[in-house]
Amino acid sequence: MIKTIAILGGTGPAGMGLALRWARAGETIILGSREAQRAQEAAEKIKARAGSAARISGTENSAACGAADVLVLTVPFEGQAGLLKQLKPVIRSGSVLIDATVALAASVGGRASRTLGIWQGSAAQQAAELVPKGVSVAAAFHNLSAEMLNGDDPLDCDVVVCSDDPNASEVARNLAARIPGVRAIDGGRLENARMLEQITALLIGLNIRHKGHGGIRITGLPPGAYR
Ligand SMILES: NC(=O)c1ccc[n+]([C@@H]2O[C@H](COP(=O)([O-])OP(=O)(O)OC[C@H]3O[C@@H](n4cnc5c(N)ncnc54)[C@H](OP(=O)(O)O)[C@@H]3O)[C@@H](O)[C@H]2O)c1
Structure with a gap:
């Protein structure tokens, strides 16, 4: 179990879905928002679904950031650089x-x-360029449907994690594996995140075309490749 996870921009569908799954798995979560009250309300909604024992709270992004060792960034691209500079x-x-x-x-x-x-x-x-020295970045969770994350069923999707830092990759893969139905796979260096991000665009197109909530499964690797 990780000490405390701050989900920055955690009031949107992606952040709320991850928070719901991790709260149910017993992790301690702080939802971050530009408005503390919005984060508190979002945390209450998750608590109502995950149970009163769920360890989840909400606050403004900087306070969330300062209270956690693992930060998960779930903001739209147009807000990413500005938020990281602020934080x-x-x-x-x-x-x-x-x-x-x-x-x-x-x-x-x-x-x-x-x-x-x-x-x-x-x-x-880009995120790796903007974080302070001594902070390592992993790319993960791009290909999980927020719609599915916010449901109650296990997901039918793998999470490929890319990072230049083995510890960051390990942390992200452990968190991915806490989501029912998800297998985590080491996807190599951070530069491979480019492909993960493009797969999301492909999945969005597929979802529009076929009216679904597509995900990806990586097959054919030895069992030890999956967590
Ligand atoms: N939705 C999906 O299925 C999915 C799946 C995989 C990955 N992603 C990626 O994950 C990220 C979040 O997705 P989402 O659908 O949850 O996005 P979203 O609803 O558009 O945004 C998430 C949260 O980010 C905050 N935010 C919005 N604009 C911001 C800005 N300019 N600066 C700082 N914070 C801002 C908002 O929180 P406050 O107003 O409370 O601050 C918002 O609730 C995106 O980059 C998306 O591409 C999404």
């Missing part, structure tokens, strides 16, 4: 930041089934 002074050295951001073209008025080109290669690599 830089309060992110604890030695923290792990898990980035789930997808740079969808919808951020700039384009289609949700396309990604934007990013100078650094991916949103996760």
Whole structure:
């Protein structure tokens, strides 16, 4: 079990869904928001579903950040850089930041089934440039449907984790494996996050075309590759 997980931008569907699953798994969660009250209300909603023993609270993003060693970033791409710059002074050295951001073209008025080109290669690599020294970044959870995360059934999806830091990858894979139905797989270096982010755009297109909530399964690897 991880000490405390702060989910920054945790009031949206992706953050709330992850929080629900981890609260049910017994993790301690702080939901972060630009407005403390919004985060508190979101935390209460999750508590009502996960049970009164659930360890979940809500506060403003910087306070959440300063109280946790594991940070999960679930904001739209257009807010990612600004939020990380704002939080830089309060992110604890030695923290792990898990980035789930997808740079969808919808951020700039384009289609949700396309990604934007990013100078650094991916949103996760942009995040790695913006965190303080001593903070490691993993990319994960891009391909989980928030709709499914916010339900009660096990998910039918694998989570590929990309990071340049083995500890950050380990932390993210352990958290992924706490979600029922999810297997976590080491996806190699952070630069591979570019492909994870593009798969999300593909899944959005598939969901629109086929009216579903698609996910991915990686098959054919030896059992030890899956957590
Ligand atoms: N939805 C999915 O199925 C899914 C799946 C995988 C990955 N993702 C990725 O995960 C991220 C979050 O997805 P989502 O659907 O939950 O997004 P969202 O609802 O659009 O945003 C999540 C939260 O981010 C905060 N936020 C919005 N704009 C912001 C800004 N400019 N600066 C700082 N904070 C801002 C808001 O919280 P406050 O107003 O409370 O601050 C909002 O509730 C996105 O990058 C998305 O591409 C989504």
